[in-house]
Amino acid sequence: MLSYRHSFHAGNHADVIKHLVEVAILMYLMKKDKPFCYHDTHAGAGLYSLDSAQALKTSEYQTGIGKLFHHQASSSALQTYLGLVRELNPDGQLQFYPGSPGIARLLLRDGDSIQATELHPADFPLLQTQFQGRRHCRIEKMDAYAGLRAMLPPLHKRGLVLIDPPYELKTEYQDLVKGLQQAVQRFPQGTFAIWYPVIERASIEAVIDAIVTTGIRNQLRIELCPLPDSSGFGMTGSGMLVINPPYTLANDMREALSEIAPLLGAQVQWTVQQLVEE
């Protein structure tokens, strides 16, 4: 059952934190003159129109990119992230928003490789179209965890794996913990970034505890909550758990989040916290 469509949510506050972390990690990987691999397990469509019927239904982008699009950023990850969104909207009107594989497509060098899996019958062809003609890329209509087993470790033994499930089913949390353990075993040098929603605080803490107690070293938690916990508005915030983060990531994200927090709302809380040491 695949009822989730990211087009309803594109550009919301959860995309902002997810894509800012993605950009900061990719920028770090690009500092070296050596190719690397970006692997996206739940890739979505790759590009979204914010004036589509789906996006307009809830206009969620107004809780996220809508508040930042015209901001002149000073922190480096934020500058790059906003620059990519502006590249898609050269007339200065916010109409298009990149998905996570779209960000990698815009940012990566020709020699870097991109791997992505997506199962939705409508989103997969949209995704595939954007990568037509790109060298060093593999875009598959395949289950996320089967894709990790099939494609990890990548040829170049450095890179980022972004794991962004829709969490429609309770079993997805168990699949995540098991799939992550197997993937880290296959690609121990890799950086893994897992997006999680904050809907009910106790439940998400239990999932994070389960990942912390796997024994996987070096885990950094980055979270952005526009609303207080359990305020009755569904998803009040979200975060990224990053395994093997670049040593620069915690500071990069402190800078970016302290800059965007006041722009996103008066009640915004954020955290950057090392959960497991190296």
Ligand SMILES: C[S@@+](CC[C@H](N)C(=O)[O-])C[C@H]1O[C@@H](n2cnc3c(N)ncnc32)[C@H](O)[C@@H]1O
């Ligand atoms: C949250 S969206 C992804 C958004 C995307 N990562 C981004 O940031 O632009 C989750 C996606 O996972 C896809 N999906 C759901 N279950 C999947 C599975 N088992 N394997 C691969 N993709 C799956 C959904 O169709 C949906 O497009």
